[in-house]
Amino acid sequence: MQAIQATFDDLGTPLADVTFVVVDLETTGGTPAQCGITEIGAVKVRAGEVLGEFQTLVNPAEPIPAFISVLTGITDAMVRDAPRIESALPAFLEFAAGSVLVAHNAGFDIGFLKAAAARVGASWPGFPVLDTLHLARQLVVRDESPNHRLSSLAQVFGSSTTPDHRALHDARATVDVLHGLIERVGNLGVHTLEELRSYSSRVTPSQRRKRFLADPLPSAPGVYLFKDGSDRVLYVGTSRDIRTRVRTYFTASEQRSRMAEMVRLAHVVHPIVCQTSLEAQVRELRLIDEHKPRFNRRSKHGRTGVWVRLTQERFPRLSIVKKVSDDGAHHIGPFRSRATAQAAIDAVHEVVPLRQCTGRVTGRGTACALADMGRCGAPCTGAQSEGDYAAVVEDCRAIFSGDARPTAGLLHARLEELASQERFEDASRVRDRFLQLVRGAARAQRLAPLLRTSEIVAARRSDLGGWELVSIRHGRLAGTVVSPRGADPMPYVHAMQATAEVVPPPRPGHPAALTEETEILLRWLESPGVRIVELDGTWTCPVGGAGLIRSRLEPAVASAQEVVGFDNDVPAGRGATRKPVGGLTRTGNGLRRAV
Known part of the structure; x- marks a missing residue:
C-alpha cells in the first residue's frame, strides 16, 4: 500500500x-x-x-x-x-x-x-x-x-x-x-x-481520541458507515465531504447525546464515495434499510407502511391493508401508521356515503344507524341498488386516482354546515382527516406513474460544469454518472444505460424500491434545472388530482395552527377573529371564506 x-x-x-x-x-x-x-x-x-x-x-x-x-x-x-x-x-x-x-x-x-x-x-x-x-x-x-x-x-x-x-x-x-x-x-x-476553537468539555476524552478515524477518509461526496469491533453498522450518514463531516463527530459541534455513545463504540468508519448527492441519498437509505443501525432514527421502517384499499366486491368498502393486492382494487398510500390511514377512511365516510359494515351484503339485512342519519344508502337492506351504489363508489375512486375537486367541494359544504351549527371542533377534526386523505391519495398518484415507467433518463447541470445523468427504472435508481465539462453527454448516457441495474416490472405489493427512495427520485426530477433525456413509458399525474387539493389545503391548516382555535376562549370585543377551519374563518359577523 x-x-x-x-x-x-x-x-x-x-x-x-x-x-x-x-x-x-x-x-x-x-x-x-x-x-x-x-x-x-x-x-x-x-x-x-x-x-x-x-x-x-x-x-x-x-x-x-x-x-x-x-x-x-x-x-x-x-x-x-x-x-x-x-x-x-x-x-x-x-x-x-x-x-x-x-x-x-x-x-x-x-x-x-x-x-x-x-x-x-x-x-x-x-x-x-x-x-x-x-x-x-x-x-x-x-x-x-x-x-x-x-x-x-x-x-x-x-x-x-x-x-x-x-x-x-x-x-x-x-x-x-x-x-x-x-x-x-x-x-x-x-x-x-x-x-482548540471548537473545544468543549461536552466532548469526552475518549470521543476526542478517536478523531483519527476521520484521517484516512476522502474529501468527497458520499456515504459513511460507523462500525463497531464486530463489524456491525452503528450509524449511516451522508455528506458532500465525508472527511469534514466525520470530523465533527469528535468536536463540540456534535451535540446529540446518543452520538457520543456511538463514537465510543465505533472502531472504524467505512466510506462509500458517490458521484452525485442524489446517489448518496439513495445509498444511505438502502443501507439504513439493510442494516437497521441502532443509532439511526429515520428511514429504518420504510417497509412498515399501510394502505387504504377500496375492495373488489359487489358493494365495495374501505379497509386498511399491509400490502397492495393484485386483484385490481384501488389503493392509496402508503400511510406511516394505521391511525393516519383510519383518519383518511373517516374523511371519505364524511363526504361519500360508502357502507362501513364488514359483512356480506345480501339485501335482506337490517339497516344500521348510519342509514337513519343519511350517511349510507343501506344496500344491506336492498334500499340501494347495485347500480346506485356504483355511482357512490365512483366518487371514492375519483379521490383515489382521478379528479378530486368535486369531493373537495363536498368537504367545503360539510365544513360550512358544521360551522353554521357552531360545531367548530368537529369541523376542525373533519378538515384534518381530509388532509390525511389527500396526502395519501396524492402520494399514490405521484408514485404510481413512476413505478410503471420502464425508464426515465434525466440530466441536471453539475456544479463542475458537466451533467449529472440519472437512470430511473420503475421508481428505482438504476444508474448515475457525471459527464465532464465540455464533453458530449450522450455517449455517457448510452454507457450508463448499458451498465445500469436491470429492474424488472414490480408486482403488486412488491415495489422495485422503497417508497422513500422513489419519493427522493421524484423530488429530484421535479427540482429546477432537471431535463428529461429519454422516457420509456408514460409519466403523468391527474390535473385535478389529490395533489392539487393538498397544495390548497395544507397552507390553510398551517395558518390555522398559528391563531386561536375555536375551542379556546377569545376575549369579547369588536374585530375578534377565530381559527380558520378548512378555509373558513368565524368573525363577529358570521363566516367568510379565508382561502
Missing part, C-alpha cells in the same frame, strides 16, 4: 505554528454603538514566545465618565493629545494582520473593534477569534477559582502580570492565562487550532 503524505489542511493547524494577538480594550462604557475606545493593548505571541507588543491611548472624542476614570485610571487629560480611533485602529489592524485574535470575554472587545471599523469606514478583516473566558469555563472548576474573571484566572495560572484595567497589562495577563489553558487541553489531546 502506498503511503500518502497528509496535508496541513487534513491535519489542522498545529498550535505551535499559530500566531496569536491577545488584545484588551478600555472604553467609556459597555455599548459599542454609543461608547468609545480609550486604550488598546495587545501582545503578539507564537509557540510561547512574545513577538511584539502594541499599546496606545485613544481620544474617544467624548468625556470619560468619572467612574470609568476611577476604574481604569485613564482621565480626559491623558487622552487629550492621544490619536483618534481613525489613526489608532489601522495601526492595530496592521499589527494584528494574519493572526488569531484572543481576548477574555472576546465578544466585548471584538464588538468594540468591529463597531470602530464601521464608524471610520474600514473593512473588518474577519480574524479567527478565540475567547479565553469560554475556554476557562470548560477547563477551570469551582474548586480552583470562585469565578472566571481575568484577575482570578491570573492567580490560578501564576501570571507574572497583575490585571489592573489597563489594556496592555490585562493583555499580558491574558497571555499567561492562554498558555495555561493550552497546556491543559494539550493533555486532553487537543493540538490544533481547529480543535
